[in-house]
Amino acid sequence: MxxxxxxxxxxxxxxxxxxxxxxxxxxxxxxxxxxxxxxxxxxxxxxxxxxxxxxxxxxxxxxxxxxxxxxxxxxxxxxxxxxxxxxxxxxxxxxxxxxxxxxxxxxxxxxxxxxxxxxxxxxKPTLTPHFNRVREHLQYAGRVRRYFASFCQYSSRYDKLKEGVVLNAFKPEYSNGATMDLGVYTIYPLVVLFGRPSTIQACGEVLPTGADGQAAVHLIYEGMNATVLYSKISDSYLPAEIQGEKGTLLLDKIQKISEVVFIPHGVATSGKGASPLRQKLDVTANKDExxxxxxxxxxxxxxxxxxSEINSHLHSLITLEITDEIRRQLGVVFPADKNVRKSVSFSAGAGLESGW
Incomplete structure (x- = not known):
């Protein structure tokens, strides 16, 4: 060794x-x-x-x-x-x-x-055994129609910001903000599973520092929609879902997947508990995440x-193409963006032109 x-x-x-x-x-x-x-x-x-x-x-x-x-x-x-x-x-x-x-x-x-x-x-999430189970079982969902992921976590640093103290988490000069700190956790798995979207539509809240505090992003693929929510100024406890015509994959937390459940189409749950047809995709993960x-x-x-084949250069590039466009639509500019030629562009109703 x-x-x-x-x-x-x-x-x-x-x-x-x-x-x-x-x-x-x-x-x-x-x-x-x-x-x-x-x-x-x-x-x-x-x-x-x-x-x-x-x-x-x-x-x-x-x-x-x-x-x-x-x-x-x-x-x-x-x-x-x-x-x-x-x-x-x-x-x-x-x-x-x-x-x-x-x-x-x-x-x-x-x-x-x-x-x-x-x-x-x-x-880290895309390299874990639980995410590998998602990849293995994606085919059973049939034609995928929707991806949804949320990562909203109220930041203690936001309390400081409201007191007038600006910490690094909300400084554009550090290339920080909700999109870069939390949003990437919702976007990267989407890119690994489905690649590059054709269209992006983003809205959110930009804080007085110029960094974004939260955003909601809609991404359009052929035959499929994706929606991601993320925030550093509020909390959420929603699971992630990959909805297909034959069933839905339910992930407890997109940023730290510890449970994956497959629910076949037409299987309902009652107040007495989940249907036995709900398949929990157990993983023996005896290592730290x-x-x-x-x-x-x-x-x-x-x-x-x-x-890496999973955390590949291309997947990292596409994720940054998306975050660049989200920031453009929100009006979030980093000093690192200055004098940088924009090589990709998204617009409502238009496709992506990739410079890579």
């Missing part, structure tokens, strides 16, 4: 969660952490038993005893840091969203191909593959 020695960028709670899941893979070895603050970096290193601490990404990426880098920095830094690491010969697992926009993602993918190193977006993205990434490195 060959160890893959990792350096991580970022010391937030997501990095904590990823490390916990990653350590369930015996091939994972944590070698270094890079933080803008040396003090935070040392504290994080003590907590996780990390040998080396850096405040310079160039230095960490240049180490010969680091095989790969996991990046969990603010969204606006994903592209530049990933490109730096890949140009140093290091495969990169980059947190979602992969980049601020399509143009940045294309530059990252071009670097991956030019340098011959793996690049993968760390979108973050384990699966690390295992997929390590497999790619050891197999010499540049990208």
């Amino acid at each position: 060959r160890k893959v020695r990792f350096g991580v960028v970022g010391t937030n709670f997501i990095t904590d969660w990823v490390i916990a899941g990653a350590r369930q893979d015996a091939r994972f070895e944590l070698k270094a952490v890079c933080s803008r603050s040396e003090e935070k970096g040392k504290e994080f290193a003590r907590k996780h038993g990390i040998p080396y601490v850096y405040t310079s990404l160039e230095e960490m990426a240049g180490r010969s005893d680091i095989d790969a880098v996991y990046i969990a920095s603010p969204n606006f830094m994903h592209a530049s840091q990933s490109i730096l690491c890949m140009e140093s010969g290091k495969p990169v697992l980059c947190e979602k969203p992969l980049a601020s926009n399509v143009a940045e993602a294309k530059a990252m993918i071009e670097t991956s191909r030019r340098c011959g190193v793996t690049l993968m977006e760390a979108m 973050y384990y699966y993205e690390i295992a997929e990434f390590i497999n790619l490195i050891q197999d010499g593959k540049p990208e």
Whole structure:
């Protein structure tokens, strides 16, 4: 068993969660952490038993005893840091969203191909056994007519915003907001299952900072509609659904799928409980939810593959095409968008022209 020695960028709670899941893979070895603050970096290193601490990404990426880098920095830094690491010969697992926009993602993918190193977006739900069950059983739903997903989670940082304190979660300069933080969880699985939509219609609430607080998005496919809801200023407890002519797949939470049920067409439920014809698609998932993205990434490195078949470069690009268009319709602009030529365009009643 060959160890893959990792350096991580970022010391937030997501990095904590990823490390916990990653350590369930015996091939994972944590070698270094890079933080803008040396003090935070040392504290994080003590907590996780990390040998080396850096405040310079160039230095960490240049180490010969680091095989790969996991990046969990603010969204606006994903592209530049990933490109730096890949140009140093290091495969990169980059947190979602992969980049601020399509143009940045294309530059990252071009670097991956030019340098011959793996690049993968760390979108965890699509790599779990429960999502694999959805993919396996999609055929039993028949012709799919509707996809629905919701991820609405009231942010404690919104309370601070109402008090006049603007934290990073609501700063456009960090490429943040509801679409990038939560919306991508509803969109990425849709793209993996059904590809690129022909039309997008979005509406939402833009906060005084210029970041979006929530949105409702309607996406049109041939013979199928998709609707996604997401919010950082309200809560929702709705499950996700994939509705077909022969049945419906019910997913408890699109961002963390722990239960999948198939309900054949015509099967009703009564007050006495669910019909026995409702099929619970049980999965034995005895690993942490973050384990699966690390295992997929390590497999790619050891197999010499540049990208995942599920969290592929194309799926990441299409997702960003969609988020770019949502932001355009809402009027949300990031500093990262400046001087970037728009390569795709959606409009009501019009198709997509892809520059990829």
